[in-house]
Amino acid sequence: xxxxxxxxxxxxxxxxxxxxxxxxxxxxxxxxxxxxxxxxxxxxxxxxxxxxxxxxxxxxxxxxxxxxxxxxxxxxxxxxxxxxxxxxxxxxxxxxxxxxxxxxxxxxxxxxxxxxxxxxxxxxxxxxxxxxxxxxxxxxxxxxxxxxxxxxxxxxxxxxxxxxxxxxxxxxxxxxxxxxxxxxxxxxxxxxxxxxxxxxxxxxxxxxxxxxxxxxxxxxxxxxxxxxxxxxxxxxxxxxxx
Amino acid sequence: xxxxxxxxxxxxxxxxxxxxxxxxxxxxxxxxxxxxxxxxxxxxxxxxxxxxxxxxxxxxxxxxxxxxxxxxxxxxxxxxxxxxxxxxxxxxxxxxxxxxxxxxxxxxxxxxxxxxxxxxxxxxxxxxxxxxxxxxxxxxxxxxxxxxxxxxxxxxxxxxxxxxxxxxxxxxxxxxxxxxxxxxxxxxxxxxxxxxxxxxxxxxxxxxxxxxxxxxxxxxxxxxxxxxxxxxxxxxxxxxxxxxxxxxxxxxxxxxxxxxxxxxxxxxxxxxxxxxxxxxxxxxxxxxxxxxxxxxxxxxxxxxxxxxxxxxxxxxxxxxxxxxxxxxxxxxxxxxxxxxxxxxxxxxxxxxxxxxxxxxxxxxxxxxxxxxxxxxxxxxxxxxxxxxxxxxxxxxxxx
Amino acid sequence: xxxxxxxxxxxxxxxxxxxxxxxxxxxxxxxxxxxxxxxxxxxxxxxxxxxxxxxxxxxxxxxxxxxxxxxxxxxxxxxxxxxxxxxxxxxxxxxxxxxxxxxxxxxxxxxxxxxxxxxxxxxxxxxxxxxxxxxxxxx
Numbered sequence: 001x002x003x004x005x006x007x008x009x010x011x012x013x014x015x016x017x018x019x020x021x022x023x024x025x026x027x028x029x030x031x032x033x034x035x036x037x038x039x040x041x042x043x044x045x046x047x048x049x050x051x052x053x054x055x056x057x058x059x060x061x062x063x064x065x066x067x068x069x070x071x072x073x074x075x076x077x078x079x080x081x082x083x084x085x086x087x088x089x090x091x092x093x094x095x096x097x098x099x100x101x102x103x104x105x106x107x108x109x110x111x112x113x114x115x116x117x118x119x120x121x122x123x124x125x126x127x128x129x130x131x132x133x134x135x136x137x138x139x140x141x142x143x144x145x146x147x148x149x150x151x152x153x154x155x156x157x158x159x160x161x162x163x164x165x166x167x168x169x170x171x172x173x174x175x176x177x178x179x180x181x182x183x184x185x186x187x188x189x190x191x192x193x194x195x196x197x198x199x200x201x202x203x204x205x206x207x208x209x210x211x212x213x214x215x216x217x218x219x220x221x222x223x224x225x226x227x228x229x230x231x232x233x234x235x236x237x238x239x240x241x242x
Numbered sequence: 243x244x245x246x247x248x249x250x251x252x253x254x255x256x257x258x259x260x261x262x263x264x265x266x267x268x269x270x271x272x273x274x275x276x277x278x279x280x281x282x283x284x285x286x287x288x289x290x291x292x293x294x295x296x297x298x299x300x301x302x303x304x305x306x307x308x309x310x311x312x313x314x315x316x317x318x319x320x321x322x323x324x325x326x327x328x329x330x331x332x333x334x335x336x337x338x339x340x341x342x343x344x345x346x347x348x349x350x351x352x353x354x355x356x357x358x359x360x361x362x363x364x365x366x367x368x369x370x371x372x373x374x375x376x377x378x379x380x381x382x383x384x385x386x387x388x389x390x391x392x393x394x395x396x397x398x399x400x401x402x403x404x405x406x407x408x409x410x411x412x413x414x415x416x417x418x419x420x421x422x423x424x425x426x427x428x429x430x431x432x433x434x435x436x437x438x439x440x441x442x443x444x445x446x447x448x449x450x451x452x453x454x455x456x457x458x459x460x461x462x463x464x465x466x467x468x469x470x471x472x473x474x475x476x477x478x479x480x481x482x483x484x485x486x487x488x489x490x491x492x493x494x495x496x497x498x499x500x501x502x503x504x505x506x507x508x509x510x511x512x513x514x515x516x517x518x519x520x521x522x523x524x525x526x527x528x529x530x531x532x533x534x535x536x537x538x539x540x541x542x543x544x545x546x547x548x549x550x551x552x553x554x555x556x557x558x559x560x561x562x563x564x565x566x567x568x569x570x571x572x573x574x575x576x577x578x579x580x581x582x583x584x585x586x587x588x589x590x591x592x593x594x595x596x597x598x599x600x601x602x603x604x605x606x607x608x609x610x611x612x613x614x615x616x617x618x619x620x621x622x623x624x625x626x627x628x629x630x631x632x633x634x635x636x637x638x639x640x641x
Numbered sequence: 642x643x644x645x646x647x648x649x650x651x652x653x654x655x656x657x658x659x660x661x662x663x664x665x666x667x668x669x670x671x672x673x674x675x676x677x678x679x680x681x682x683x684x685x686x687x688x689x690x691x692x693x694x695x696x697x698x699x700x701x702x703x704x705x706x707x708x709x710x711x712x713x714x715x716x717x718x719x720x721x722x723x724x725x726x727x728x729x730x731x732x733x734x735x736x737x738x739x740x741x742x743x744x745x746x747x748x749x750x751x752x753x754x755x756x757x758x759x760x761x762x763x764x765x766x767x768x769x770x771x772x773x774x775x776x777x778x779x780x
């Protein structure tokens with residue numbers, strides 16, 4: 001039975017849908033063949049100096065609103081042998097670097113975090129309409145024109161990498177600078193990292209140094225017990241990292 | 243900063259607000275009220291007959307309000323049609339549109355129409371003016387109220403109710419699954435979640451019908467059918483025991499296994515959630531009603547005291563189940579997924595997802611119910627109680 | 642009713658939906674067409690090869706231009722009219738080199754107050770090749 005309420009809800013939705021049907025197809029980026037790539041990233045904990053360049057660069061490149069983070073850096077202090085209770089801080093996501101630490105002794109290090117572009121991503125699984133998805137080249141993306149803003153994906157991400165854009169009212173997260181990597185550039189965070197702690201990796205490119213790296217170094221992913229197929233590989237990630 | 247300890251920077255602000263507490267609360271009442279109605283129709287518990295029609299109208303009133311908290315919460319409610327156009331098969335939330343529509347059209351509306359068709363046709367003939375038009379429209383063109391046609395109504399209605407029971411479980415169970423299937427959140431992730439949601443829904447639905455029945459009788463200055471409310475209270479007790487057992491099982495399991503999330507969740511339960519979980523949900527909302535109604539089963543309690551006890555327990559239960567939804571939804575977002583910190587929920591008074599809106603959404607169904615009761619009276623003028631035409635099976639049995 | 646639903650669906654579902662998976666195929670190109678802010682060091686080096694020569698022989702060989710100079714794609718597109726502002730070394734250098742217990746031990750870091758007593762870094766260090774050579778200005 002069509003009630004008036006239903007009709008009122010239907011009409012604006014119909015108008016919205018018609019808008020992008022009528023818009024036409026955007027330009028295709030030349031020379032880039034999606035099936036030839038499978039993107040990931042390598043983060044070397046030994047090299048991160050917590051300068052926050054990556055957080056600032058990402059915010060500039062992707063117009064990330066203040067107070068929200070597509071990437072951020074955490075500082076860990078592990079005292080003694082306790083692995084389950086590190087002291088962690090991330091003042092403004094590490095955007096302005098880190099103030100001097102009050103910690104004394106123990107193990108101290110920085111951990112950059114971002115979307116892990118999971119192969120078995122729990123966030124794309126729960127999207128009710130198909131507004132977030134994993135592309136053919138392995139990047140988990142958000143279609144901001146289609147997102148309802150239900151926030152289920154934000155709940156489902158185990159890594160806390162998603163947020164709701166305060167102005168667009170759609171879900172947002174690291175896009176692995178899709179607009180850059182499809183043009184042969186590296187991501188903004190990798191470009192601005194002064195120590196090479198962050199490096200973009202193309203797992204399908206036989207010439208990418210990641211392959212040799214994975215064979216010769218010990219790497220870890222975040223929350224491996226959740227079997228998300230995370231593609232951000234960390235080198236020397238301590239067991240205390242949450 | 244409202245953060246205690248460490249939280250991932252994007253976690254500090256809560257994503258799902260009080261409106262997402264209101265939504266499962268409302269659909270729970272719908273499912274529960276319907277199950278109570280089906281007790282009479284399918285399981286022939288004659289004692290609760292007086293509440294049959296009232297339970298159906300209550301379910302409809304709440305069902306009509308159910309999509310509102312969701313629409314108000316969405317970042318882009320104008321795009322909600324997408325859930326019907328391109329539902330993502332792996333998402334429990336995508337089911338909402340279809341389950342809701344199915345339940346509204348194929349179960350609730352159909353059952354109410356079939357049950358009331360006789361009266362609707364009579365009203366369409368006996369009233370005048372806009373009322374006549376209204377009943378003519380509601381009759382959907384049918385005017386045959388012969389014995390045979392009423393028997394068909396009855397038969398079909400029985401089938402609809404039968405289908406309605408698993409449909410009610412689906413309507414509310416899928417909400418439990420929405421939470422229970424999120425492996426990222428250990429407060430939510432549990433195979434028990436859909437079952438706990440369904441049983442707590444039944445508890446709340448039975449209580450709300452009990453309360454509305456008693457209140458309606460008081461308002462109409464008619465006597466409360468004690469056999470009816472005593473039976474309803476019994477079913478409430480049985481359902482409560484199962485619900486409580488399930489929740490205790492979850493709690494004991496968590497304490498025993500003490501996985502990586504335990505310390506963080508335990509602390510949260512003893513601090514931020516202490517009042518809403520331990521005091522409101524467990525003690526006031528579950529233990530006291532169980533003990534009270536249990537006491538009434540064992541010992542002889544005078545009628546007046548029983549009525550008072552049922553009214554109080556009904557209210558406590560409703561508050562307790564709302565608290566349960568709060569504890570699940572809000573509680574699940576107060577702690578960090580790093581298990582190293584907590585945030586606070588800032589509930590505004592006046593905003594799209596604030597207190598006033600939540601309160602309005604909870605009051606609206608009662609206003610709708612008042613209208614429904616006027617159009618489709620669940621009681622006959624001549625009788626003190628609400629009676630449905632006896633079913634064919636019962637007629638057959640009496641013969 | 643099913644027919645009506647299917648007709649409505651055909652009308653309102655975006656044309657590219659389902660092209661590559663359960664999402665709007667056009668979204669891929671839309672996302673790929675977003676504007677770029679960082680030009681990338683290869684672009685900088687096309688014009689500023691002199692700086693590159695100095696940098697690649699020094700300790701900042703691995704530090705890309707825009708890591709210090711900020712996003713300069715606009716400058717690369719129109720070098721004449723978009724003139725970038727030189728970063729303030731007093732603030733810039735400390736971000737990396739101020740001592741912090743969590744930084745790798747081998748990474749060069751100082752407590753700037755003790756190290757230079759408030760003197761701006763550029764006074765002694767050349768940012769493109771920062772390691773002080775014998776004969777460099779020192780106070």
